[in-house]
Amino acid sequence: MEIAIKVLPALLEGTKTTLLLFGLTLILSLPLGLFVGVVSTTKIQPIKALIHLYIWVIRGTPLLLQIFFIFYGLPVLSEQFVIDRMPSVVIAFVINYTAYFAEIFRGGIQSISKGQYEGAKVLGLSKWQTARKIVIPQVVKTVMPSIGNEIITLVKDTSLVYVVGLSDLMKAGRIALQRELNIIPLVVVAVIYLALTGIVTIVLKVIEKRFNYYK
Amino acid sequence: MIQIKNLSKAFSGKKILDNMNISLEKGQVLSIVGPSGGGKTTLLRCISGLETMDSGEIWIDEQQVDPTKHQEATSQIGVVFQEFNLFPHLTVLENLMLAPTLVTKKAKEDVEITANQILAKLGLKGKEKQYPFELSGGQKQRVAIARALVMHPKVLCYDEPTSALDPDLRDSIAKTILELKDEGMTQIVVTHDHEFAKKIADQLIEVASIQ
Numbered sequence A: 001m002e003i004a005i006k007v008l009p010a011l012l013e014g015t016k017t018t019l020l021l022f023g024l025t026l027i028l029s030l031p032l033g034l035f036v037g038v039v040s041t042t043k044i045q046p047i048k049a050l051i052h053l054y055i056w057v058i059r060g061t062p063l064l065l066q067i068f069f070i071f072y073g074l075p076v077l078s079e080q081f082v083i084d085r086m087p088s089v090v091i092a093f094v095i096n097y098t099a100y101f102a103e104i105f106r107g108g109i110q111s112i113s114k115g116q117y118e119g120a121k122v123l124g125l126s127k128w129q130t131a132r133k134i135v136i137p138q139v140v141k142t143v144m145p146s147i148g149n150e151i152i153t154l155v156k157d158t159s160l161v162y163v164v165g166l167s168d169l170m171k172a173g174r175i176a177l178q179r180e181l182n183i184i185p186l187v188v189v190a191v192i193y194l195a196l197t198g199i200v201t202i203v204l205k206v207i208e209k210r211f212n213y214y215k
Numbered sequence B: 001m002i003q004i005k006n007l008s009k010a011f012s013g014k015k016i017l018d019n020m021n022i023s024l025e026k027g028q029v030l031s032i033v034g035p036s037g038g039g040k041t042t043l044l045r046c047i048s049g050l051e052t053m054d055s056g057e058i059w060i061d062e063q064q065v066d067p068t069k070h071q072e073a074t075s076q077i078g079v080v081f082q083e084f085n086l087f088p089h090l091t092v093l094e095n096l097m098l099a100p101t102l103v104t105k106k107a108k109e110d111v112e113i114t115a116n117q118i119l120a121k122l123g124l125k126g127k128e129k130q131y132p133f134e135l136s137g138g139q140k141q142r143v144a145i146a147r148a149l150v151m152h153p154k155v156l157c158y159d160e161p162t163s164a165l166d167p168d169l170r171d172s173i174a175k176t177i178l179e180l181k182d183e184g185m186t187q188i189v190v191t192h193d194h195e196f197a198k199k200i201a202d203q204l205i206e207v208a209s210i211q
């Protein structure tokens, strides 16, 4: 217990980095994912193909490799591409999570029946009005569970950044372990991750409940 | 009054509708009957602009209209879909008010008054705040009718209005159609139910399958 209290400040400091990355990734990749998801339902084939390629590559390769590409790979190409640690991982995470969210939103959009579009059409709603008032509100409800799963995965994925030397919760845990030569710091790390995923789960449940007003 | 002149429609070379002509006076009810696959729904979808006609013209009150231009043709042709296509995330009142406020840019207060009058007329008083999933099939259908009516269409089209209803509700929708007729609403009703068709129709057209 003493050790736990002793290492806690350092671990909480690391948690800040973890949370910053988590927050930035969510704020950026959710709207981007919605945008890419909407665009991917276009009838313009080249755009569709391009988005498919992007999603295929990103979902088919490890996030860790993508982080390496941006942080270690790009600087080898040109010195212009030297990017700081935090911006590098934020870029990698946003590119990665946008692909996953886009795929979820695309599925959600395609689950809206043709009848909804036709109902809106004969009433004279424009495409944009239909998207905003009819499609997106229903899509948000259908995709919530899948989006929620990704968000929980994101909490844990943030630990990958320790490979580029960012002082996140994971790295703080390893340092404390080596300094104290004790397993307790890792237990505290686990408890903090559990607390984070726990909070996220509760928030998601509340949001899902909000959408329960219709079926 | 609505006139359909020389309407033809084919799907991938197969003629579904061949040179159809229809003329319907204001306040009349036209029933379209015919075998399954005969093109009844297709005819209705052409009139309501959900399919493009290969050839033909549609005239409403001596004016040619292009039903596929829904935003311009606003409020000319109303549709009650077979599956109703209500918006499940909106209340009954919101379903009704969406298009008038968004498309015809009418003041919310005025739309609400009209919407409530129409709901009351269709026996839906007290259902304003409910969501479609809370309604029975017959109630959903009346909401669909109400949603079309708030746009003050010149013609109201129904696709198989009896198909999703219990047999005893058939008479109730017939009554609604006849009441709207008395108010001067021009209506086109697609059905495969001959008895129902005869009961409501001033005019009856049989769409035969063209081989």
Ligand SMILES: Nc1ncnc2c1ncn2[C@@H]1O[C@H](COP(=O)(O)OP(=O)(O)OP(=O)(O)O)[C@@H](O)[C@H]1O
Pocket (backbone or CB within 6 Å): B011, B012, B016, B034, B035, B036, B037, B038, B039, B040, B041, B042, B043, B192
């Ligand atoms: N979008 C489409 N593409 C190709 N063929 C179509 C399309 N819509 C309808 N058809 C064909 O047109 C024909 C007429 O269909 P339609 O739905 O108009 O018939 P219907 O008279 O309404 O039949 P039912 O009584 O079963 O509803 C059918 O052979 C159908 O397969």
Ligand SMILES: [Mg+2]
Pocket (backbone or CB within 6 Å): B040, B041, B042, B160
């Ligand atoms: Mg049909």
